[in-house]
Amino acid sequence: MLTTELSGNMMQRPLQIIDILRYAATRYPHQEIVTRRLEGDRHRYDYQACYQRTCQLAHGLNQLGIQPGERVASLAWNTYRHMELYYAVSGIGAVMHTVNPRLFEEQIAWILNHAESTWVFVDISFLAILEQIAPELKHVKGFIVMVDEDQMPDPKLNNLYNYETLLASNAPAYEWPDIDEQSAALLCYTSGTTGHPKGVLASHRAMVLHAQATMGKDMLALDEDTVLMPMVTMYHVAAWGAPYAAPLAGSKLVFSGDGTSGEVMSELIRQEQVSVGLGVPTIWLTLHNHLSESKQSIPTLKRVCVGGAASPLGLVKTYDQVYNVYWQPIWGMTETGPLVYSAPPTRDILTRTKEEQYRIQTTAGRPVFGSEARIVDLDNNPLPHDGETRGELQVRGHWIASQYFRNDDLTSFPGGWLATGDIAVIDPEGFMKVVDRKKDVIKSGGEWISSLDIENIASQHPAVNEACVIGVKHPKWDERPLLLIVPNAGKTIDETEIKDFLTGKIARWWMPDAILLVEQLPHTGTGKLLKTDLRTQYQNFLLENAS
Amino acid sequence: MLTTELSGNMMQRPLQIIDILRYAATRYPHQEIVTRRLEGDRHRYDYQACYQRTCQLAHGLNQLGIQPGERVASLAWNTYRHMELYYAVSGIGAVMHTVNPRLFEEQIAWILNHAESTWVFVDISFLAILEQIAPELKHVKGFIVMVDEDQMPDPKLNNLYNYETLLASNAPAYEWPDIDEQSAALLCYTSGTTGHPKGVLASHRAMVLHAQATMGKDMLALDEDTVLMPMVTMYHVAAWGAPYAAPLAGSKLVFSGDGTSGEVMSELIRQEQVSVGLGVPTIWLTLHNHLSESKQSIPTLKRVCVGGAASPLGLVKTYDQVYNVYWQPIWGMTETGPLVYSAPPTRDILTRTKEEQYRIQTTAGRPVFGSEARIVDLDNNPLPHDGETRGELQVRGHWIASQYFRNDDLTSFPGGWLATGDIAVIDPEGFMKVVDRKKDVIKSGGEWISSLDIENIASQHPAVNEACVIGVKHPKWDERPLLLIVPNAGKTIDETEIKDFLTGKIARWWMPDAILLVEQLPHTGTGKLLKTDLRTQYQNFLLENAS
Ligand SMILES: Nc1ncnc2c1ncn2[C@@H]1O[C@H](COP(=O)(O)OP(=O)(O)OP(=O)(O)O)[C@@H](O)[C@H]1O
Ligand SMILES: Nc1ncnc2c1ncn2[C@@H]1O[C@H](COP(=O)(O)OP(=O)(O)OP(=O)(O)O)[C@@H](O)[C@H]1O
Ligand SMILES: [Mg+2]
């Protein structure tokens, strides 16, 4: 790093998270935050009220004795209370530690101990998990249930408090300290798709710069007229930053609480006039399945912003042709803010041919300013962005992790870059496409087969609801692809039909050696295909069913 | 500042200026930069070519021996070469020092010496200034003329080089160093409206954060479809950051070279399909005067973004009603990036009544995220934002100066804020309006009269081209207002007519004691009324012309 002797004569103001909510409370005081509550009703208030309750909560956190740097955990759905917690915890200089309740109980206990979290804010639906693991928690001092006072459950845990009681008598104003922008603000663990979850500890600076990029025209392109419904959970990578980006942009926020069904989504979209959705592909598959059964329409929805997994061409087309909704691809990971790549609907893209448009929508898009990306070979040498060469994707930037929390293993962080574990191609325009995970790629006779490519094509068959390709053992080629298919409700389909469909669309030697119909596929808590499990289950399939 | 023991585990990437151009060269390689050249022709190239020439120039700067931290000056118009210089100088870690050639020669020499600038890049039109002051320049090692090689003038200065020669044989790629984001990047001196120019030294961090805010939806709202013509000069507060914000947004840039006439602007707007203009009110008055004489139209223009002085209601209305152009107010000063306040055309504003819309357009707008503002009384106590109370405007934020360059006087920087010297009111929605400069306010019998308010109203009279109110000596009231008017071409007007027009629109005791018709009013190099000069000239007017 070049340090010149001459520094600018500029004010040293920190980039800090609480400033986002302060800004929203002043500039968009009456913009709404709507929550489908676990209590059963729909809660509505505005940024001004949200800010005031956040101040009340900050006093409450002080009353609990929470110190700067301390980790405060949550096991909670997307709600206004969870949002207040985000801002109050980071605002007093403590660290918001969002825990994914969908993980195994042992993993949750391990994570809470690893983080040394001292207080846990919990939704009533996840209380049972804590009751189960409480004896193992080494650092937790108490639990705060995020529910109305009159619905507090019988205490089965020591030191159980009510969230509303904690706020009740406090002042709706707070003297927020200025916080060094490098201070930790948010702790999230990865999904555990490829192994044990690892902690990513983000700073105030990283989250503010990420929020600015996220709301900007090259990422989610939010503004005062946007009604944003994040269907990605606040317990996983901060709902992709929605609780920070939406107030910064002045957007209306719609929180679905514990609702993840197609019916809940479709109802909220219609009743709250949702214009932009945020979530993994399976969520939009769920919504589509519901809409086609219920024959309902979602006229206000303009865009779904979709990441966490590759965008299947079938769904991209369906959303365009059936719903007139732009499917906006996103790429990110827990280690990267998470948002880095996207392809919002610019005039440039919308004026291309439909075919070209769909091609772009099934890439991951292009990186926003503030991050840089490249693909490299096994020796970390940069590879060309020619749309053909495959390499491991590396990224760096303001909101990218430089190491895992309390973890000395730096193998994922070579030379100032993050090695993502994703195998990708980048085309000359900069559009990147993940072709596989390094761990999922199929090594057939020394060559690589991309499981994602085959999945994408198979998913376009009208009878296919979801497709999954894994590499399984083969006596001659080491590994060969096995294709698992969940058919659409009420549809049947046979192996030859799928093979015919794939023929000519993939290289001949990529053709799966077997195709199996299954009722469902296993997913992680964040909606990703759990290929590790499937590989274990099917690893000997070809050996045992040799034709 | 609260420093917690726990820092985030995030990469430490600097916010640096060169990354903006690198981003544009990759993401918008073929977006255009068009320049009306001093050589007489129109030059066109794209961000990719701009980046390549910037690399060539960086090698050239190394060949001149320029070191990190060194100040490199320019006396130049808005051109692609000046833009290359901005990026190359800051990119190698040196400081881009833009000098306003409209200042007096003594001031220019004083500024170059004060900054200890070592090399001066100069447009042919300003060479004579340097020839004049060269003997006084204590630190300058040489001059580079920004002109085609075959148009180099006869050398009257020692160490005179040609810009194109400096670039010619160098490689179009450069290994930019990572630069500490607090390093100085840009040095600008104030307009000298209220006294001697003072230097403001901005850091890389400040300019990148400013660029992001500037391109964002709450400030200039630029995107790939914008064609931006900055009519504010690159020699004054970096053309309000346009050379940074436009590439970040992927906008087409139109540089008018030495052209400032209505004819040049109108031609460029039509031929280059300019959609957004940037400049002080007088520039848009000039354009309007030209258009109404020449009967030409400017159909592509959607917005003019106007700061540096209050927005006169007359022009706001004219641009709306005659040209269908949204007049977007901006407030800023050299010390503040410069952009802080604005009111872009959101749906919220456009759906209000016309009257309310115009009211907002004649405020300065609201502050963008990254800056904070308040009004205070003489003891620095915050005053209410009630739309009535007047106080001095104070601002703070990421791109606000904390002191002047090489200047120990901190009186303008009380308690971490910048005291702007502007007297303002802020309404409950946050819209701020400058009612006067602290030095221009008229103290009549112990009460304040706002010169800007009267000017605004007077400017709406159909026969008035420009209006200026100053406080002049009065035997009984200390000071009383004097109104100077430049009538529209071919129009006449008398004192009673104006008085009638003002009656009922201003407080009775604000009525100017005298109204004078003048042929023109003096402006600073950046288009502001030079009231200091007028006050000197007219100070005894009422005493000598007592009625
Ligand atoms: N647009 C996309 N296309 C393809 N894959 C994507 C896309 N966006 C995200 N992904 C996948 O999701 C991953 C990031 O997911 P996340 O951080 O939630 O945890 P995980 O990687 O699934 O879990 P773990 O790291 O614990 O194994 C990326 O590395 C990538 O493989
Ligand atoms: N929207 C606006 N309304 C009213 N006044 C404005 C507006 N925008 C800018 N100004 C005026 O311009 C000033 C900033 O101008 P600039 O930094 O170019 O130098 P200057 O203040 O004119 O010169 P100096 O500081 O040397 O006297 C502000 O302080 C303010 O008085
Ligand atoms: Mg991962």
Ligand SMILES: [Mg+2]
């Ligand atoms: Mg000033």
